[in-house]
Amino acid sequence: MPVLFVITMLFCFISSLFIRNTRLIGFLAMMVLAYLAGDADPLTTIDYSVYLMHYNLLGFETSPFEKGYTVLSQFFFYHGLNYAQFRLFFAFLAFVIMFIGVSLFTKKVALFAGLYGLTVFFNDATQIRNLMMIAITILGAGLLAKKNRIPKIFGVFALLIASQFHDLGFVFLLVIVPLSLIKLDTLIRYYKYFVFFLYGVAAFFMVNSDGIVINFFASFLSKFSSRDNSADNVLTSFGRGSSHSTIIFVWILLLLFSPDLKLKCNT
Numbered sequence: 006m007p008v009l010f011v012i013t014m015l016f017c018f019i020s021s022l023f024i025r026n027t028r029l030i031g032f033l034a035m036m037v038l039a040y041l042a043g044d045a046d047p048l049t050t051i052d053y054s055v056y057l058m059h060y061n062l063l064g065f066e067t068s069p070f071e072k073g074y075t076v077l078s079q080f081f082f083y084h085g086l087n088y089a090q091f092r093l094f095f096a097f098l099a100f101v102i103m104f105i106g107v108s109l110f111t112k113k114v115a116l117f118a119g120l121y122g123l124t125v126f127f128n129d130a131t132q133i134r135n136l137m138m139i140a141i142t143i144l145g146a147g148l149l150a151k152k153n154r155i156p157k158i159f160g161v162f163a164l165l166i167a168s169q170f171h172d173l174g175f176v177f178l179l180v181i182v183p184l185s186l187i188k189l190d191t192l193i194r195y196y197k198y199f200v201f202f203l204y205g206v207a208a209f210f211m212v213n214s215d216g217i218v219i220n221f222f223a224s225f226l227s228k229f230s231s232r233d234n235s236a237d238n239v240l241t242s243f244g245r246g247s248s249h250s251t252i253i254f255v256w257i258l259l260l261l262f263s264p265d266l267k268l269k270c271n272t
Contacts, residue, residue: 009037009041010037013037014123016034016115017116017118017119018116020115021113021116024115025112027112027114028108028112028114030114031104032104034119035103035104035118038100038122038126038130039100039101040093040097042096042126042130042133042136043093045092045130052132056133057088060078060091063075063078063079063083064082064083071170072169073137073169074134077095078091092133095137100136100140102141102143103143105144106140106142106145106146107147109144109148109151110143110147110150134170138167138168138171138174142163142164145166145177146164146181149161149164150185160185161182164177164178164181164182
């Protein structure tokens, strides 16, 4: 497993140096990551036993997870699949969605896969619900970036679905949807300032995980989330170190893909 991961990451970065369009390589790399996340070792993967326990208790308890994850897991459970089979399918489905979403933004999919693999992947392979939320959020953001109204509607719908797999999806919903309402010409004109603004927001969340904004999101989720303890979940997620790796990942993406995204906006 570690050898396969290292080879995949190296191939992603090396191919990105010599090939402009790495969608195919990026797709294959994501399938490797899907396999590694889906076929995770129960003994070494944190929270695996928790997910396994609640999966086996479906029908005997009220699921503690969000409605989207619960409904999907129930579908597989009642069709006779065990948790390992469900998890493997879930991971592959999430990465296929992620690939489609990333492809809406850039051709440098292999570079994205490499950066993702070295940062956020380790957290998402543990918190499998977060993996699906991130994948659908990227797809939703890509659809909202389109000019036509119909893709934008589907983009909002995708973000709503993402929030049904992990509560933090609501945070992206509250940020991405308002940004999509800004005219494209305005975004292009103030593009540089917008990127620096995102850097500032990310830095704020890193150093102020227990601040007013986080508490506001937690209060919002306590009213609208399909999960009973969503407020505590958000406070915990932003307060732990794994959220920092996510923010650093976003910083790297902004730095590397900003010229590519700006070029796409101008075409």
